[in-house]
Amino acid sequence: MKSTDDSTGTRYGMVIDLDKCIGCGTCVVACSAENNVSVLYDESDKTRNINWLKIYRITNGKEFPKTEVVYLPRPCMQCANPPCVPVCPATATRSDPNTGIVSQIYTRCIGCRYCMAACPYHARDFNWYDPPFPAGMERYLSPEVSPRMRGVVEKCTFCHHRLMRAKAKAYAEGRRELKEDEYTPACVEACPTKAIAFGDLNDPKHEVASLIKSRHAFRLLERLGTEPKVYYLSTKEWVRRMADNYLEGELEGRP
Amino acid sequence: MDLALIPNGVQRCSLKTFVLWSLLWLALIAWGVVSAFLVFWKGLNQTNMNHYFAFGLWIVFDLSLIALGAGAFFTGFLTHIVGAVFIYSFRENLRAIINAAVVIGFICYSAAIAMLGVDIGQPLRAWFIFWHANVHSMLTEVTFCISAYLGVLTIEYLPLILSNRKLKQLPEFDIFGDTLHHVVALFAAVGTFLSFFHQGSLGGMFGVLFGRPFAFREGFFIWPWTFFLFIHSSIAAGPCFTLLCIWVTQKATGKQLVRKATFTLLAKISGWLLATYMIVKIADTIAWAYGVVPRAGLSFMDFYQAPYGVWLIIAEIGIFGVIPAIILITPKFRERDNLLVIGALMNVIGLVINRFVFSIQTLAVPVMPFDQFMTYFPSWQEWGIGFGVIGYGILIFALSYRYLPLFPQEPALNPVEVLGGVVTDSGAIKRS
Numbered sequence: 001m002k003s004t005d006d007s008t009g010t011r012y013g014m015v016i017d018l019d020k021c022i023g024c025g026t027c028v029v030a031c032s033a034e035n036n037v038s039v040l041y042d043e044s045d046k047t048r049n050i051n052w053l054k055i056y057r058i059t060n061g062k063e064f065p066k067t068e069v070v071y072l073p074r075p076c077m078q079c080a081n082p083p084c085v086p087v088c089p090a091t092a093t094r095s096d097p098n099t100g101i102v103s104q105i106y107t108r109c110i111g112c113r114y115c116m117a118a119c120p121y122h123a124r125d126f127n128w129y130d131p132p133f134p135a136g137m138e139r140y141l142s143p144e145v146s147p148r149m150r151g152v153v154e155k156c157t158f159c160h161h162r163l164m165r166a167k168a169k170a171y172a173e174g175r176r177e178l179k180e181d182e183y184t185p186a187c188v189e190a191c192p193t194k195a196i197a198f199g200d201l202n203d204p205k206h207e208v209a210s211l212i213k214s215r216h217a218f219r220l221l222e223r224l225g226t227e228p229k230v231y232y233l234s235t236k237e238w239v240r241r242m243a244d245n246y247l248e249g250e251l252e253g254r255p
Numbered sequence: 256m257d258l259a260l261i262p263n264g265v266q267r268c269s270l271k272t273f274v275l276w277s278l279l280w281l282a283l284i285a286w287g288v289v290s291a292f293l294v295f296w297k298g299l300n301q302t303n304m305n306h307y308f309a310f311g312l313w314i315v316f317d318l319s320l321i322a323l324g325a326g327a328f329f330t331g332f333l334t335h336i337v338g339a340v341f342i343y344s345f346r347e348n349l350r351a352i353i354n355a356a357v358v359i360g361f362i363c364y365s366a367a368i369a370m371l372g373v374d375i376g377q378p379l380r381a382w383f384i385f386w387h388a389n390v391h392s393m394l395t396e397v398t399f400c401i402s403a404y405l406g407v408l409t410i411e412y413l414p415l416i417l418s419n420r421k422l423k424q425l426p427e428f429d430i431f432g433d434t435l436h437h438v439v440a441l442f443a444a445v446g447t448f449l450s451f452f453h454q455g456s457l458g459g460m461f462g463v464l465f466g467r468p469f470a471f472r473e474g475f476f477i478w479p480w481t482f483f484l485f486i487h488s489s490i491a492a493g494p495c496f497t498l499l500c501i502w503v504t505q506k507a508t509g510k511q512l513v514r515k516a517t518f519t520l521l522a523k524i525s526g527w528l529l530a531t532y533m534i535v536k537i538a539d540t541i542a543w544a545y546g547v548v549p550r551a552g553l554s555f556m557d558f559y560q561a562p563y564g565v566w567l568i569i570a571e572i573g574i575f576g577v578i579p580a581i582i583l584i585t586p587k588f589r590e591r592d593n594l595l596v597i598g599a600l601m602n603v604i605g606l607v608i609n610r611f612v613f614s615i616q617t618l619a620v621p622v623m624p625f626d627q628f629m630t631y632f633p634s635w636q637e638w639g640i641g642f643g644v645i646g647y648g649i650l651i652f653a654l655s656y657r658y659l660p661l662f663p664q665e666p667a668l669n670p671v672e673v674l675g676g677v678v679t680d681s682g683a684i685k686r687s
Contacts, residue, residue, distance in 0.1 A: 047305035047629075058625040072625070083466035089394040090383040110383050111299075111376020113309035114394050120466035120622035126309065126376065128300040150298045151376025221622060223552055224466055242624050245552030 011100045013201035013229035015211040020195035023071030028053050030190030036147045038131030050125040052156035060238045070239050076123040076156035077228030084115035101158050109152040124155045159185035180206050218243045260421050260658045264666030280646040287643015290636040291373050303634040310614045312633040313374045316641050318610035320363040325493030327360020328450035331443035348517045351664045356497045358655045361408040366644040393459040400453030407446045415659050458485025461613045468551035469558050470617040480539050491528035492606035494521045495599035510669045512662040526583025533576050560628045563616045575605030
């Protein structure tokens with residue numbers, strides 16, 4: 001898998017093996033619980049509910065019995081060339097040059113939603129409602145992640161607070177470097193089929209660094225130049241084709 | 256009852272008639288106020304916007320209002336700068352409408368800023384754009400320039416307000432208004448500078464979206480082509496909107512307020528700007544269709560699906576672009592009153608379609624191949640604020656017409672006869 005992102009520092013990324021994903025949704029639940037994602041009174045409205053990680057069900061479009069279905073989990077792509085960051089008028093979102101993680105400053109976001117218009121992955125969610133936390137629910141909130149208020153945009157942060165926690169532990173132990181398994185987002189940890197791998201894409205010792213070199217590795221909408229740091233693996237050719245737009249006949253003759 | 260406030264040398268309807276007529280616009284404003292209250296109280300869930308349609312009707316209104324309000328800066332530029340330095344006839348002709356153009360500009364910009372205040376999720380943080388400004392964002396440039404330009408428009412509007420017959424009696428107001436009047440060319444220049452940048456950066460806002468192939472454009476240095484296209488289209492349609500507003504006022508009052516030569520000059524300027532805009536717009540569309548689109552792996556028709564079908568581009572460029580350009584640049588067509596108005600109206604509609612397409616269709620088109628084409632229809636609260644703004648605009652313009660010397664040629668074109676003489680604009684009675 002070729003990448004034009006030539007950064008040499010730490011570059012956290014994710015590799016999702018679609019052949020292993022069974023679409024169970026555990027990653028979504030783990031993400032929501034970990035990050036205090038609010039639950040609307042009407043969660044059936046999928047154009048307004050909040051999910052930092054969304055699972056798309058994609059098919060090869062063929063009639064039974066040739067139908068094939070694949071589930072594609074879509075967190076924030078944490079692009080190396082993020083379309084959302086330069087457009088924010090209030091500098092409420094930034095890409096950390098030390099980790100490559102794109103974060104959102106909720107208390108600075110004015111809710112103009114320009115970043116949502118810029119993101120082709122729909123990885124950003126706006127709080128259309130006051131987040132409802134029924135009585136007693138507040139006891140289940142994670143103290144490490146600030147809950148968001150109505151009128152701001154939120155997004156996946158690769159569980160950035162876990163990175164902070166791991167770093168604090170490493171510093172306390174007199175270390176500067178984190179081990180591969182010390183920092184893992186909640187979705188990665190929760191996946192029952194171990195379909196998601198996470199680590200530093202620039203560190204050859206990390207599993208993700210070798211996984212992205214697979215001939216079955218691909219990223220979503222690579223042609224746009226966003227340089228996502230979320231990679232996918234699939235042995236199915238039609239799935240790899242579904243990751244981007246191609247003109248008729250454009251892929252003919254390619255493996 | 257309000258006779259003392261009405262300018263000399265002109266005739267207005269009775270206060271009772273005016274108040275009754277204003278009730279309709281007040282009702283629209285009330286609809287807007289109720290809608291805004293609901294949005295502030297309950298949040299943006301009162302709209303039909305969603306994660307797909309991050310922008311909705313209000314952004315279409317904003318973009319259109321700001322573009323149509325360009326008649327103010329462009330008329331100012333032609334009158335005070337081009338007219339004073341290069342083409343004297345511009346100054347002579349356009350002075351008749353410059354006051355109206357300023358009022359229309361003020362209405363458009365103040366309404367757009369008010370709408371943006373409702374549109375953002377955290378209105379109380381709007382000032383963060385100035386405090387935490389991201390200089391790389393086109394929206395930052397838009398915000399800085401439209402805020403500053405609203406200040407310029409207020410300064411340009413102020414001498415007109417102070418020239419009200421009653422206010423003028425206070426020497427302080429008279430001197431202040433007169434002083435502002437003398438430096439109006441300076442503000443026209445500042446307004447032109449600011450307007451070029453925010454009209455452009457509004458286009459740039461969409462052209463920089465490299466994740467959205469429908470809107471993305473290459474360009475010159477940091478400016479995508481949409482930057483220049485938005486400037487061009489706004490100065491092509493803005494004067495036509497000014498013309499239409501004045502024409503409607505003439506119809507509503509039953510008076511000729513401006514000489515026809517002024518209308519035809521405005522139409523001629525607009526027409527040539529529209530014609531040249533159409534050439535670059537068509538060139539841009541072809542370059543986009545053969546450049547950005549295939550590079551993104553898409554074909555032209557991928558972007559046009561029901562209800563946002565290919566009819567939109569035919570309507571924007573063909574029907575409401577090329578046709579009004581032909582009408583307005585052809586002397587024998589624009590000399591005919593009805594064709595002149597139809598041409599101007601079509602020009603304005605074409606601009607609104609362009610702004611609609613960039614803000615709504617950009618978001619409707621899916622980029623991920625497994626995503627779906629979305630549609631959007633505004634809620635009654637969104638319409639409420641849209642119509643509230645229209646009511647606000649009409650009322651401000653009507654109040655300005657009633658109490659301020661909005662059209663300098665009005666007394667001469669409509670002499671008021673009293674006791675065998677006519678009232679001049681200085682208030683004196685000239686015996687006939």
